[in-house]
Structures are given as structure tokens and as C-alpha cells.
Amino acid sequence: MIQFLYLFPDGIKHMNGVIPGVVESSINLGIIKLEQGGLELEAELRGAFESTCQHIKNQLTNLCEVFGAEMKFFAQYPAWSYNQESGLRQKAMDVFRQEFDRDLKTVVIHAGIECGCLLQRMPWLDAVAIGPNCWGFHSPGERMSAASVKRIWEFLKRLLEELK
Numbered sequence: 001m002i003q004f005l006y007l008f009p010d011g012i013k014h015m016n017g018v019i020p021g022v023v024e025s026s027i028n029l030g031i032i033k034l035e036q037g038g039l040e041l042e043a044e045l046r047g048a049f050e051s052t053c054q055h056i057k058n059q060l061t062n063l064c065e066v067f068g069a070e071m072k073f074f075a076q077y078p079a080w081s082y083n084q085e086s087g088l089r090q091k092a093m094d095v096f097r098q099e100f101d102r103d104l105k106t107v108v109i110h111a112g113i114e115c116g117c118l119l120q121r122m123p124w125l126d127a128v129a130i131g132p133n134c135w136g137f138h139s140p141g142e143r144m145s146a147a148s149v150k151r152i153w154e155f156l157k158r159l160l161e162e163l164k
Contacts, residue, residue, distance in 0.1 A: 001039050003067075004039070004063070004067045004069065005032070005039075007063055008029060008041070008043075008060075008063065009027050009056060009059060009060070010027060010028065010029040010043070011026060011027070011028075012025075012026045013025045013026055013027060013052075013056055014047075014052055016048070016082075016108070016110075019082065019108055022082075022108045022110070023109075023110045024047065024048050024049070024052060024110055025045075025046065025047035025048065025049075025052040025053065025056060025110060026045075026046050026047075026110065027043050027044065027045045027046075027056055028043060028044045028046075029041060029042075029043045030042055030043060030044060038069075039069075045057070045076060046077075046110050046111045047079050047110055048079055048080065048081050048082065048110045049079050049081055050078070050079045052079075053076070053079060057073060077111065077113060077114075077116045077117060078116035078117055078119070078120040079116055080111070080113065080115045080116035080119060080127070082108050083126065086126050086128065087126055088126040088127065088128050089106065089126075089128050091159070091162065091163065092104060092128055092130065092159055093106070095155065095158050095159045095162050096155055098158075099154065099155055099158050100151070100155070113129055114129070115127040115128075115129050130152060130155070130156065131152060132144050132145055132148035132149040132151070132152045133145040133148040
């Protein structure tokens with residue numbers, strides 16, 4: 001079991017080759033349980049490209065085959081790659097500046113989230129994810145700024161008006 005855990009990939013696997021400092025793919029070994037039938041692990045795989053995620057899945061499948069383990073994949077968001085030419089992102093940035101007289105903070109992430117699901121079914125669309133200021137994701141200290149929720153709501157209404 002120790003050898004298996006030692007070889008199990010965990011953490012950042014690839015960095016984005018175009019945007020410095022941006023993670024392209026990662027895997028987080030979050031739960032380890034010793035059950036009657038053996039060791040049970042749960043990991044979350046995230047990636048900006050389906051091909052990168054598939055490569056990591058292949059590594060995991062091969063590792064499990066070597067150790068005689070069983071692997072199940074479930075609940076994965078489709079990848080959502082950064083679109084450098086996003087007209088919607090530029091429009092959102094323009095509207096935010098007009099509304100609040102400051103620049104919109106944009107962040108590139110390596111998770112598909114809901115945008116990945118949407119674009120998988122309708123790849124011709126342009127998508128952005130927006131949200132309030134939040135901290136401590138997926139932890140007991142997770143919190144959100146109520147004032148920024150109000151700001152985002154006003155921003156979203158204005159953006160939708162501009163897109164009519």
C-alpha cells in the first residue's frame with residue numbers, strides 16, 4: 001500500500017505553456033480509507049484540456065493494473081480551455097469598467113466548472129464565469145463578501161442589457 005500511495009500522482013501535473021504561473025492540470029488525493037476490502041481512495045482531477053486529463057487517467061489506470069487495484073472514474077467536469085479571443089470576456093471587462101470605474105480582475109483557472117459542461121454541448125458559444133469575492137474554498141472557513149454579491153448582481157444585469 002505504501003508503494004502504491006507513493007507512486008499515486010498528486011498535486012500540480014502540468015503548467016500552462018502560454019500564460020505564466022497558470023496551472024494546466026492537477027490531481028488532488030483528498031480521501032484515503034482503509035476498508036475491509038482494501039484501500040479506497042478519492043481524488044479530484046482537473047484540467048484545462050481533455051487530452052491532459054486523459055493522459056493522467058491513463059497513468060492512474062496503468063498504476064492500478066500494476067498493483068491489481070480497481071479504478072472508477074466519476075463526476076468529472078469537462079475541460080474548459082482559456083479562449084484568448086473571447087469577445088464576451090472583453091465585453092464584460094468593458095461593462096465592469098463603465099459600471100464601477102475600475103478594471104475587472106480576471107483569473108484563469110484549470111477547472112471546467114459549469115462552463116465546461118455548457119461548451120461541451122454547445123462548442124460555438126463564448127463563455128465567462130463570474131462571481132463574488134470568496135475565500136477558503138472547500139474548507140470550514142469558506143466565506144463570501146455580501147457586498148460583492150450585490151456588485152456582481154448589478155454587473156450581470158448591466159452586462160445582459162448590453163448583450164441584447
